[in-house]
Amino acid sequence: MQHNLHDTISLLARTPAALNSLLRDLPETWTVRNEGEKTWSAFDIVGHLIHGERTDWMPRTKMILQFGETKSFEPFDRWGQERESKGRSLAQLLDDFARLRSENLSELRALNLRPQDLERRGTHPSLGAVTLSQLLATWAAHDLTHLHQISRVMAHQYREAVGPWTKFLGVLRCSGHSS
């Protein structure tokens, strides 16, 4: 299926409000517990999304447009949210995420990307050649992979509480699939 930039932006624009509606003022049972050692809570995941807004998506977009394949992206720090989240409440993180996403989408729209721009290539430090189209589609799919993760981490907190219904709840059999 062809990547459609309008569809991508439509989704990217909605994620902060969706997470805000789900998580703001929710009891900490749901928001600060994780799935065990070295795993993330919903709070951690919002911090990770913020880190992506700051260091990943738009900086890489601009690198492709400016340098093409000649300069490799900075590697993304998968634990960078520890800095983003330090001393902040979940409500503050949700506000930060909404503001940064909105600023980034304004900047993206202002680029007025044409179809031929979307075919421009950059160099990913481990994946090699990638297109701007793939980068922007991944930005949207990355929101979804973390919405998928948040719902799984939250459901994990009720693993015992649901009793025999566990067999009907697919989310409780999901192990995350992350590499």
Place this chain on the structure above:
Amino acid sequence: MQHNLHDTISLLARTPAALNSLLRDLPETWTVRNEGEKTWSAFDIVGHLIHGERTDWMPRTKMILQFGETKSFEPFDRWGQERESKGRSLAQLLDDFARLRSENLSELRALNLRPQDLERRGTHPSLGAVTLSQLLATWAAHDLTHLHQISRVMAHQYREAVGPWTKFLGVLRCSGHSS
């Protein structure tokens, strides 16, 4: 972990707004496509959640309180959303879900359930003896299993568009785990 009714209601109260923020007016690329034959789109899943509000959670709660283990629940129709969704737009389904959930939570709160009520038992047609506590915890976890599913179904639409990033996106390796 102990089931906490306040935590359960807090989550149940937020799901309609979260789905509304995510899905309302989103392009149909994301909302009406599914994962292939006999699978569900986001539109279908909202219909399924509505069907649960009408026929599953509160009717079963009342059956436990009224009949205990003496009368088995009506089996839940996993394809009942076809009736709920017929001729309705996604915006209408989101409105229906919000209204029904709000009415059901008002009714649940009005029951003023005490800890000993939560230990009352009912009979599930295939799982056998279950407690009211397990039923209510499952109501919340069921929201999460479908949020998990919606994010997966939506991400599936960008499976090709993300190109080589597919290996970093756990959601694209999730097969659903449903029985």
